[in-house]
Amino acid sequence: xxxxxxxxxxxLEKLMKQLNSEIPxxxxxxxxxxxxxxxxxxxxxxxxxxxxLGIAVTAKCDVCIAYHVKNSLNAGAxxxxxxxxxxxxxxxxxxxxxxxGCEALEALNQFIVLEKNGS
Numbered sequence: 001x002x003x004x005x006x007x008x009x010x011x012l013e014k015l016m017k018q019l020n021s022e023i024p025x026x027x028x029x030x031x032x033x034x035x036x037x038x039x040x041x042x043x044x045x046x047x048x049x050x051x052x053l054g055i056a057v058t059a060k061c062d063v064c065i066a067y068h069v070k071n072s073l074n075a076g077a078x079x080x081x082x083x084x085x086x087x088x089x090x091x092x093x094x095x096x097x098x099x100x101g102c103e104a105l106e107a108l109n110q111f112i113v114l115e116k117n118g119s
Contacts, residue, residue, distance in 0.1 A: 005066035005107035006114055012063050046075040050085045057089035057100045065100060069107040073115070082108050 020027045038048050049072040056064035072082055086101040093100075 002106065003062065003066075003103070005069070005110045008063050008066040009070050012067055044075070046072065046077050046081075049075045050077055050081060053082065053104065054085045054089040054092070057086060057104055058093035058097050060096060060100050062100075062103060065104045066107045069104055070111055073108075073111055079108060079112065 016027075020031070038045055038052075043051075049068055053065065053068035053072055056068050069082060072085075082104070086104050089104075090097045090101050
């Protein structure tokens with residue numbers, strides 16, 4: 001089950017940049033929505049990223065999991081907060097979410113190692 005979540009994250013970033021070039025008006029709409037939703041408001045950016053992570057786990061989206069684990073860490077979430085988010089996703093999504101919760105844990109472990117190594 002081991003995946004390279006750092007590579008998944010970087011590949012997604014590159015492909016999103018390519019989509020920005022190929023379909024600029026569509027991506028502008030998405031990017032505006034992304035910026036509006038993931039800005040500070042009644043909920044912090046960290047809280048919003050954790051919500052997105054929980055949804056990614058229940059939606060069974062591998063790359064979304066890597067993306068939102070990394071962005072949750074970047075927004076200041078700690079391992080305990082991410083693990084609790086995984087727990088809520090498992091509660092709401094049952095056994096399939098437990099499997100993808102394991103993927104989120106794997107991503108968290110990989111990103112923590114990358115952070116420690118300065119990558």
